[in-house]
Structures are given as C-alpha cells and as structure tokens.
Amino acid sequence: MIGVELRLMLRRRRVWLCWVLLCALPTLVAILLATTRLAPPPGRGGAFLSAVVSNGQIFPAAALALVIPIFLPITVAIVAGDTVAGEASAGTLRYLLVRPVGRVRLLWAKLISVAAFVLLAVLFVTLVSYVVGVLAFGFGPDASIGGAGAIPSLSGVELTPLDVVGRTAATVGYLALCMLALGAVGLFFSTLTDSPLAATLGVLAFVVASAALQPLDAAAAIEPYLPTSHWLAWIDLYRDPILWTNLREGVLVQLGYVVIAFGAAWANFSTKDVTT
Amino acid sequence: MIVATSGLTKRFGRVTAVDGVSLQVQEGVRFGLLGPNGSGKTTLVRMLLGLVHATSGSIEVLGEPMPRRARTVLPRVGALVEGPAAWDHLSGRANLRLLDAAGPGRARHRRRRVDAVLEQVGLGGVDRRPVKAYSLGMRQRLGIAAALLREPELLLLDEPTNGLDPRGIQEMRALLTSLNEAGTTVVLSSHLLTEVEALCTHVGVMDRGRLALSSELGALRTPTGRVLVRSPEPDAVVGLLDGQVVDRRGDTLTVRGAEPAALNARLVSGGVRVTGLTEERRTLEQVVLELTGTGNDRVDRRPREAVVPGRSRGAGGPR
Known part of the structure; x- marks a missing residue:
C-alpha cells in the first residue's frame, strides 16, 4: 500500500507544481539580489540574506527561511488535506477499503507519503538554492580556485564547507519533521471531512491561529507547545557552538504533534462510516 | 448461505x-x-x-x-x-x-x-x-x-x-x-x-x-386468475363470454374467472377462432409497486403545510 501511495503522489501534477513553486521563490530572490546587490542589512530582512551576497553557499539556509513561514505550510496543507478527503470525494476510498486495505494501514501509508512529500520538498529547496546561490554569488571571497571558501556562522566564527553540509542536513531533517507534524494534523482533518478543501483550510487556520498566539504575552504559558514556535529553531544550527535547547524542545513538541494527530486520525477513521 | x-x-x-x-x-x-x-x-x-x-x-x-x-x-x-x-x-x-x-x-x-x-x-x-x-x-x-x-x-x-x-x-x-x-x-x-x-x-x-x-x-409471478385471449373476431368472444371480458385492446381480450383449457374448449365449440391464449401472470412491476411506497426522492407537501388560500406564509408564519 505504501508503494501505491507513493506512486499515486508522484504522479500528481499538483505535487510537482508545489515543488516547482517552492523552488521558484528562492530562485527569484537570488536573481533579484544578484542583479541589484541590495542585500538587507544584517539583522533585518530574512535570516541569512545579508550573508548570502558574500557567499552563495549559505543561500540554502536563506531559502529555507524564506519558504518556512507561509509557502511551505501551504503546500503541506494542500497535500495533507487531500490525503483521505481527496480519496473520499473521488470515491476511490471505498474501493481501496473493500480491496481490502486495512484502515490503519491506509492511514499509515498516507502519513508516509506526506512525510516523503515534505522531505522531498525541503530537500529540493535546499539543493536548488545551493546551486542557484553558488551560481549567483560564488563560493565566497577567499575561495581557492575550484574549492569552496569558509562560511561565516551567525556567531561570527567561520565554518568549513563540510561542517555546513552536516548542519544543512540536520536542518533538512528538522524542518521535514516540523512539516510532518503539520501534515499529520492535516491527515487528521482530512478524516473529519469529505472535502479536501475544507481540510486544507483547516490546516491553514491551525497555522494562522498558532502564529497569532505566539507573540501574545497572555499566551506565554502555552507558547512552547504551539507548532509554529519551533519552526525557526533550526537557525541555531548555524551558530557555533550549536544551541541545542530550542532544537531539542522543538523535536519533542513536533513529535508529540505527529503522535497525537495520527492517533486522533486513527481513532476517528477506524470507526467511521464511509458513505462516499 | x-x-x-x-x-x-x-x-x-x-x-x-x-x-x-x-x-x-x-x-x-x-x-x-x-x-x-x-x-x-x-x-x-x-x-x-x-x-x-x-x-x-x-x-x-x-x-x-x-x-x-x-x-x-x-x-x-x-x-x-x-x-x-x-x-x-x-x-x-x-x-x-x-x-x-x-x-x-x-x-x-x-x-x-x-x-x-x-x-x-x-x-x-x-x-x-x-x-x-x-x-x-x-x-x-x-x-x-x-x-x-x-x-x-x-x-x-x-x-x-x-x-x-x-x-x-x-x-x-x-x-x-x-x-x-x-x-x-x-x-x-x-x-x-x-x-x-x-x-x-x-x-x-x-x-x-x-x-x-x-x-x-x-x-x-403468480397467475392473476385472468386469461389473455387473442382472436381475429373479438366481438364474437365478447358476445360468447358475456360479462367475463374485463378489458379489450384491439384483438386481445382479458377474461376473468376462467380456466384456460376450459375457456379454449368453450370458445372453439362456440365457433370462435382463437389465435392466442395465455394465462396472465403478475409482472415484477406489479409485485414491487404493491409492496413499496414512494421513494425518498419524491417529497410531497405534508397536509398541514397545504397552501391555504388568502393566507401567505410570511416571516411570522407557523413553522
């Protein structure tokens, strides 16, 4: 079933369009920066953008910071909201269930396919923006010919290119987990309705509500448990030494969301009457 | 089973x-x-x-x-x-x-x-x-x-x-x-x-x-107790079976209260030519219509909602 799910996902035009658009935004920013050389001053504008102009290798981090607040969650909402509700509204859900595909197995396969989608999304953005960044801004001022120069961390200490690869891989994993948590919530919403659009909008409402509560002093008590609170914790991976506290907390909270949302989806779907 | x-x-x-x-x-x-x-x-x-x-x-x-x-x-x-x-x-x-x-x-x-x-x-x-x-x-x-x-x-x-x-x-x-x-x-x-x-x-x-x-x-598809008779001389059949013919469509007549073999013998002995003679059976349609009510795609007005002349159902009307 997992194989079937992955094949179904990879053959959807919508999924590829999401990936293309995700990669297009950072590319557009890179082109604008490269032609104008008007980088925002350090401390303002998107994270890492000021450093990008001097070294293209840091551009993946800047690109991820660009897509994480809105663009990436929207694509996750679209894909996750469609998982069960899309099959229900197309009528294929009943034919999968009588094939038979166990209901838990179906949900599990859907979660895996959402996970594959977010992982590939983050990975594509990272790879494309690395190539674009290096093409637009080069390897940095002190790069030896054919090699790559050192990259400044946010703390000012220079990082070796290999170090940056490791940190970027960790970033990809962390962000994929954050988005998977959102995807699991989308999967749950998708079992509640037969309309993919409703589930997608539900996920977006969830993100917006979380983002609205986050800066509120009155909501300080629940702030650490909001899903969006930890979305930028990966920036700490580019400090030297790495600040692990926020990241560790983020991983735990996001895993919690995955478990709770998947459990809720299972509880709802396993006894649901399929009438579409 | x-x-x-x-x-x-x-x-x-x-x-x-x-x-x-x-x-x-x-x-x-x-x-x-x-x-x-x-x-x-x-x-x-x-x-x-x-x-x-x-x-x-x-x-x-x-x-x-x-x-x-x-x-x-x-x-x-x-x-x-x-x-x-x-x-x-x-x-x-x-x-x-x-x-x-x-x-x-x-x-x-x-x-x-x-x-x-x-x-x-x-x-x-x-x-x-x-x-x-x-x-x-x-x-x-x-x-x-x-x-x-x-x-x-x-x-x-x-x-x-x-x-x-x-x-x-x-x-x-x-x-x-x-x-x-x-x-x-x-x-x-x-x-x-x-x-x-x-x-x-x-x-x-x-x-x-x-x-x-x-x-x-x-x-x-049980017999209805009626017999369908086809004859080129329907008028003669009606004359012979006075009162038993309940329906007549062209040269086909529906005869009630008769057993087919006896009916046939009676018609032939009466000098009527018979081209067809079959026992009428209930169709599935009749059976189903007898058993079922209207489907739920038909929504009839309930009696109390019937339109009363001269009284429109405004905002304050009964609900």
Whole structure:
C-alpha cells in the first residue's frame, strides 16, 4: 500500500507544481539580489540574506527561511488535506477499503507519503538554492580556485564547507519533521471531512491561529507547545557552538504533534462510516 | 448461505436507513435487490462490505462474520458500490494495477490479470488516455473490471448497468450470467425492474429500510386468475363470454374467472377462432409497486403545510 501511495503522489501534477513553486521563490530572490546587490542589512530582512551576497553557499539556509513561514505550510496543507478527503470525494476510498486495505494501514501509508512529500520538498529547496546561490554569488571571497571558501556562522566564527553540509542536513531533517507534524494534523482533518478543501483550510487556520498566539504575552504559558514556535529553531544550527535547547524542545513538541494527530486520525477513521 | 444478515439495522442520527433486515442469499444464485431510491439498498450493500458499521444486528458473508473478518472475506468479494470511481489522472489500466497492488496478494501475473478483466468487460483495447476522458459507460465497465479482479466468489454490484447503452446492458447481462454459471454468486441492486427481471433468479424488495420481500423470481409471478385471449373476431368472444371480458385492446381480450383449457374448449365449440391464449401472470412491476411506497426522492407537501388560500406564509408564519 505504501508503494501505491507513493506512486499515486508522484504522479500528481499538483505535487510537482508545489515543488516547482517552492523552488521558484528562492530562485527569484537570488536573481533579484544578484542583479541589484541590495542585500538587507544584517539583522533585518530574512535570516541569512545579508550573508548570502558574500557567499552563495549559505543561500540554502536563506531559502529555507524564506519558504518556512507561509509557502511551505501551504503546500503541506494542500497535500495533507487531500490525503483521505481527496480519496473520499473521488470515491476511490471505498474501493481501496473493500480491496481490502486495512484502515490503519491506509492511514499509515498516507502519513508516509506526506512525510516523503515534505522531505522531498525541503530537500529540493535546499539543493536548488545551493546551486542557484553558488551560481549567483560564488563560493565566497577567499575561495581557492575550484574549492569552496569558509562560511561565516551567525556567531561570527567561520565554518568549513563540510561542517555546513552536516548542519544543512540536520536542518533538512528538522524542518521535514516540523512539516510532518503539520501534515499529520492535516491527515487528521482530512478524516473529519469529505472535502479536501475544507481540510486544507483547516490546516491553514491551525497555522494562522498558532502564529497569532505566539507573540501574545497572555499566551506565554502555552507558547512552547504551539507548532509554529519551533519552526525557526533550526537557525541555531548555524551558530557555533550549536544551541541545542530550542532544537531539542522543538523535536519533542513536533513529535508529540505527529503522535497525537495520527492517533486522533486513527481513532476517528477506524470507526467511521464511509458513505462516499 | 453466502450472505446472511439478521436483524440488521443502521441509523444515521434520527434517520433509520436500514431497519431490521434479515436477508439470506444462497450460493450460486443471481440475487436482485430492488427498491425505490433511498430505500436502503446502498446502505445495506455498504454494511455487507464493512464500509458502514451496523447499529445493531449481525452480518455473515461467505460464512464469516463481517466486518470482523473483513481481511479474509473481502479478497473473495468483488464490489461495485454506488457507481464506479477511479483516479482520474491515470489511465484505466494504471488504475487497475494500483488497485490490485493495494490489496493483499502477489504481484505475479498482475499485468495479465488486469488485461484479462479489461478484456472481459470489453475494454481490452483501451489506450493510455486518463480516466477523466472516459465516457460514463467506459467508467462503468472499468468499475466492473475492478470488481472482477482476483476472481471473486461473490459479486456485489450496485446499479451495474448505470450509464450503459442497450448493447452495453446486453453485454453486461451476458457477462454476469456466464460468471454466475461458472460459480460466482451475483448480488445486484437496482431500481430498474426490467433489468432484475431479465437477469436474476431471486429477488429481494426493500422499502423504507425494511426487506419487504425475498423470494425466487418464478414464485412471485403468480397467475392473476385472468386469461389473455387473442382472436381475429373479438366481438364474437365478447358476445360468447358475456360479462367475463374485463378489458379489450384491439384483438386481445382479458377474461376473468376462467380456466384456460376450459375457456379454449368453450370458445372453439362456440365457433370462435382463437389465435392466442395465455394465462396472465403478475409482472415484477406489479409485485414491487404493491409492496413499496414512494421513494425518498419524491417529497410531497405534508397536509398541514397545504397552501391555504388568502393566507401567505410570511416571516411570522407557523413553522
């Protein structure tokens, strides 16, 4: 079933369009920066953008910071909201269930396919923006010919290119987990309705509500448990030494969301009457 | 019994969709489930397949309780529930391959299996066009092909000839009959009486959630006690059988209260030429109409809501 799910996902035009658009935004920013050389001053504008102009290798981090607040969650909402509700509204859900595909197995396969989608999304953005960044801004001022120069961390200490690869891989994993948590919530919403659009909008409402509560002093008590609170914790991976506290907390909270949302989806779907 | 339910009831909120249905379908029959729209046929089929959970009552399919043993029962059942459905962006063949891969069982011979069922339903030469470009009839054929994958022992088909043209209906009837003769039990639901009459050996009639009747088709079509007489001299027949003729259409007369052999003897001895003489039997349509009320797609005005002349229902009107 997992194989079937992955094949179904990879053959959807919508999924590829999401990936293309995700990669297009950072590319557009890179082109604008490269032609104008008007980088925002350090401390303002998107994270890492000021450093990008001097070294293209840091551009993946800047690109991820660009897509994480809105663009990436929207694509996750679209894909996750469609998982069960899309099959229900197309009528294929009943034919999968009588094939038979166990209901838990179906949900599990859907979660895996959402996970594959977010992982590939983050990975594509990272790879494309690395190539674009290096093409637009080069390897940095002190790069030896054919090699790559050192990259400044946010703390000012220079990082070796290999170090940056490791940190970027960790970033990809962390962000994929954050988005998977959102995807699991989308999967749950998708079992509640037969309309993919409703589930997608539900996920977006969830993100917006979380983002609205986050800066509120009155909501300080629940702030650490909001899903969006930890979305930028990966920036700490580019400090030297790495600040692990926020990241560790983020991983735990996001895993919690995955478990709770998947459990809720299972509880709802396993006894649901399929009438579409 | 290949399907056996007892006291099966399903309520959706306040609506009772299926109400105490005890249905028995023997192995090897062609069973037609009839009933007006909204009489609970589809909900019943969904419950047999474990898609909808019963409020009360029990279900056995292929001798095993459902939905508890769905995992062992459903691979032996082929189903078409409330119209076909497919992943629109893929071709029919890709749809069947994915559906086959989703279920349990080996990948071996998948290609051949899929080609075989496509051939069976008359889509053998189908190309790579996506299903969204298919006509209604092609989708219907694809849905039936999906039900036939893995050679089921029981076929549960909801409105199998929907969207097919007369030739398609004929083909499907022949296909279902030949599968049935090879040992597959066929249960189909329909609101088309003629379809069930032409195909099925047994019928069940649903009405407002209840199983109003379940019987062999032949047993239903009991004689009405009237005889149809054809004669080139209808006037002579009327004259001879004074008062017994209840209806006259051209040269065909309906005669009540007569036994065919005796009637024939009487007519011949009276010098009337007879070209046809048949016992009138109840049609399935008559049986079903006697048993069922209107479907839920007809909404009559309730008496208290009747329009009272000179009094319009304004904002403050009764509700």
